[in-house]
Amino acid sequence: MKIALMGQQNSGKSTIFNSVAGYKAVTSNFPGKTVTYNLTKFNLFGQTLELVDLPGTYSLTSFDLAELEARKYLLKNSVDVVIDVIDASLLSRSLELTLQLLELKIPMVICLNMIDEADRKGIKIDIEKLSKILDVPVVPVIAVKGKGIKELFSTAYKMGEKKKIGKTLNFSKDVEEVIEKLSAQIKEKQISKEFNVPERFLAIKYLENDRYFMEDFKNRDKKIFKEINYFQNLLKEVHGRPPDVVISSERHHLSMNIYESVVSLTKPHASLIDYLDNVLMHPILGYISLGLIFYLFFNLVFKVGKIVEEPLLNYFYSIIPLIGKSINTETLLFSVISGIIQGLAGGIAIVLPYLFPFLFGLAILEDLGYLPRIAFLMDAFLHKIGLHGKAIIPFILGYGCTVPAIMATRILESERDRFITSVLATMIPCAARMTIIFALVAFYISPKAALAIYILNLIVIIISGKILSRLLPEVTPGMILEIPAYHIPSLKVALAKTWLRMKEFIFVAWPLLIAGSTILSLLHYFRADTLINHFFSPLTSLLGLPLVVGTTLIFGILRKELSMLMLIQALGTANVVSVMSTTQIMTFTVFIIFYIPCVATIAVLWREIGSKRTLFTIAFTFILAIILATITRFVY
Amino acid sequence: MITTLDLVKESQKVRVINISGGWGLRQRLGGLGIHFGDEIVIKKSAIMHGPILISVHGNQVALGRGVARKVTVEVG
Numbered sequence A: 001m002k003i004a005l006m007g008q009q010n011s012g013k014s015t016i017f018n019s020v021a022g023y024k025a026v027t028s029n030f031p032g033k034t035v036t037y038n039l040t041k042f043n044l045f046g047q048t049l050e051l052v053d054l055p056g057t058y059s060l061t062s063f064d065l066a067e068l069e070a071r072k073y074l075l076k077n078s079v080d081v082v083i084d085v086i087d088a089s090l091l092s093r094s095l096e097l098t099l100q101l102l103e104l105k106i107p108m109v110i111c112l113n114m115i116d117e118a119d120r121k122g123i124k125i126d127i128e129k130l131s132k133i134l135d136v137p138v139v140p141v142i143a144v145k146g147k148g149i150k151e152l153f154s155t156a157y158k159m160g161e162k163k164k165i166g167k168t169l170n171f172s173k174d175v176e177e178v179i180e181k182l183s184a185q186i187k188e189k190q191i192s193k194e195f196n197v198p199e200r201f202l203a204i205k206y207l208e209n210d211r212y213f214m215e216d217f218k219n220r221d222k223k224i225f226k227e228i229n230y231f232q233n234l235l236k237e238v239h240g241r242p243p244d245v246v247i248s249s250e251r252h253h254l255s256m257n258i259y260e261s262v263v264s265l266t267k268p269h270a271s272l273i274d275y276l277d278n279v280l281m282h283p284i285l286g287y288i289s290l291g292l293i294f295y296l297f298f299n300l301v302f303k304v305g306k307i308v309e310e311p312l313l314n315y316f317y318s319i320i321p322l323i324g325k326s327i328n329t330e331t332l333l334f335s336v337i338s339g340i341i342q343g344l345a346g347g348i349a350i351v352l353p354y355l356f357p358f359l360f361g362l363a364i365l366e367d368l369g370y371l372p373r374i375a376f377l378m379d380a381f382l383h384k385i386g387l388h389g390k391a392i393i394p395f396i397l398g399y400g401c402t403v404p405a406i407m408a409t410r411i412l413e414s415e416r417d418r419f420i421t422s423v424l425a426t427m428i429p430c431a432a433r434m435t436i437i438f439a440l441v442a443f444y445i446s447p448k449a450a451l452a453i454y455i456l457n458l459i460v461i462i463i464s465g466k467i468l469s470r471l472l473p474e475v476t477p478g479m480i481l482e483i484p485a486y487h488i489p490s491l492k493v494a495l496a497k498t499w500l501r502m503k504e505f506i507f508v509a510w511p512l513l514i515a516g517s518t519i520l521s522l523l524h525y526f527r528a529d530t531l532i533n534h535f536f537s538p539l540t541s542l543l544g545l546p547l548v549v550g551t552t553l554i555f556g557i558l559r560k561e562l563s564m565l566m567l568i569q570a571l572g573t574a575n576v577v578s579v580m581s582t583t584q585i586m587t588f589t590v591f592i593i594f595y596i597p598c599v600a601t602i603a604v605l606w607r608e609i610g611s612k613r614t615l616f617t618i619a620f621t622f623i624l625a626i627i628l629a630t631i632t633r634f635v636y
Numbered sequence B: 001m002i003t004t005l006d007l008v009k010e011s012q013k014v015r016v017i018n019i020s021g022g023w024g025l026r027q028r029l030g031g032l033g034i035h036f037g038d039e040i041v042i043k044k045s046a047i048m049h050g051p052i053l054i055s056v057h058g059n060q061v062a063l064g065r066g067v068a069r070k071v072t073v074e075v076g
Helices: A013-021 A065-076 A088-103 A115-120 A127-134 A149-162 A173-189 A199-207 A211-218 A222-239 A243-262 A272-280 A285-326 A332-368 A371-384 A389-400 A402-411 A415-427 A431-444 A447-471 A491-525 A529-535 A537-542 A549-558 A560-571 A582-594 A599-609 A611-635 B023-031 B065-069
Strands: A002-007 A038-044 A047-053 A081-087 A108-113 A123-125 A138-140 A263-265 A480-483 B002-004 B013-019 B039-045 B052-056 B059-063 B071-075
Touching (some): A002 A065, A013 A081, A088 A115, A088 A123, A088 A243, A127 A243, A138 A149, A173 A222, A199 A211, A243 B023, A272 A285, A285 A447, A371 A389, A371 B059, A389 A415, A389 A431, A402 A599, A537 A549, B013 B023
């Protein structure tokens, strides 16, 4: 049996999904995070159920890419049951989607999530009555605490077995008449079968002028197209408003009526968290807090990382000479063993100490709901580089990893914005590059130098943004973004999320790192590295870097953190300052940060913005890196 | 008084009377619970021509200035 989780953004679908899938989907208190859907299988009553977590959707009249994706899935894949996840404190608005889902005539269960939050806000919902009005079971749930999840799925299972379909509520009489007439036409021409949707649903979408259905249709049958036009005009004339507004008003009315008949309002319990916005979104204090939060955040990451890095690194590098005592250092075996140890050390001692606190801190900020506030604060600034506030989300995620950052550009409406944001996001120092900045620059030079790199990075991004938006002039549609209520982050959820993101490093990057480190040892053993270094010598000499750096640059394209670890190995010492000057360290770091995105990023760019633009990005970042690193060499 | 949403002062309550953008904008705002006739409270207005924060049906939404300018409202 196939069950789909459908609901408006930020309604808690992913949390529900995670509670059965065991933390495979990333959730956050930010609208529109699930940009592709997640799938899992689990057992209930000895049956294997398939569960899909679809991107958050405000309405079934498609608008952005993520929403279109969700609807397409629902229409194309034969889903047995839909679980409509609703944020109980936003019932009236959520019901508008519910009404549209009912029109699809798929068995359904309503999940009233965050029922405790609604209670706190003084919203009491008569669950039985709601269930009766829509003829659909309603299950109250508190997903973060795992309450009601079992009942939700057993109810969904029962609905799937029974194939029971809820009620479709009627609009006003005159609108209903128009829908009926158009439905009859559609039925006659058998169009709805192609789309695999009920006639009434299709009729409404046509009246609403839904782009997806209309476009498909225009180049097919001129006759029914005329009919649609006729009925649209009829609605327009009678109501004096565009037909899509007539339909959405009808739905809005119905939702409000249901809301009023099932909800009784009591006094809300104010909590301290409600006053947080008085500071965090304040026109002046908001920016001060933003700066302070990120300053403290990065400081903490650095402090925690440093405490762990030093002793671990010393420990690992004391092992190698010990081995050298029992195995001849000139043998192949020793090369392989020391390569493996250095790869292990790189992961444990250099990357993880910074990666864990960073990802954990980001998870806390996300779950709290701070990210959309940053979008609000930064909107005016982003307009200066031709984007709008929402673009800040991919940027912030980019400080974690570039791949999800580029995926998140799907929340942007215009293709041009997605392209510019993607290119700029590749330049943001991801956690891998952060470990280079922290472990190399902050550790060997000074934290101030590390900060300087971050500031330089920001300036370059701003200038690049200006250039790109100048090259592609277009007025951005402007920001429309839900600012969800704050949620006190659950430690368990935040840790699970951190683990989920770290897994990628531990199971994908780390083995690569150990393999890379071993390969470098072998190259060194067979003296092949000199050949590669020789090939790169024009570049390394331009940047004034030691010749041995050449090989590490190739590894850097595989994974950014590899380049640093390889550097340490290529230099033959963990004490980088003994062989490289501070200028060389700075130049190397600046080059590594900007030059060519890593392989995983290139792959996702290729899919999201196409081959031509990806090649442009590669060339753009490479040239930029050479220019900036050369300047660094002579200026720093 | 009739004006556009971007010109309304903080903590004022208004009623939506028209959305002058195209189909896309209407759909987007509708999805967030902003329809013709709805009541909106302006919660915050960011500096430097930044966005405004509104409250509608118990929910907060940030709208860029350009978007807010397309929403005609009645004050009072």
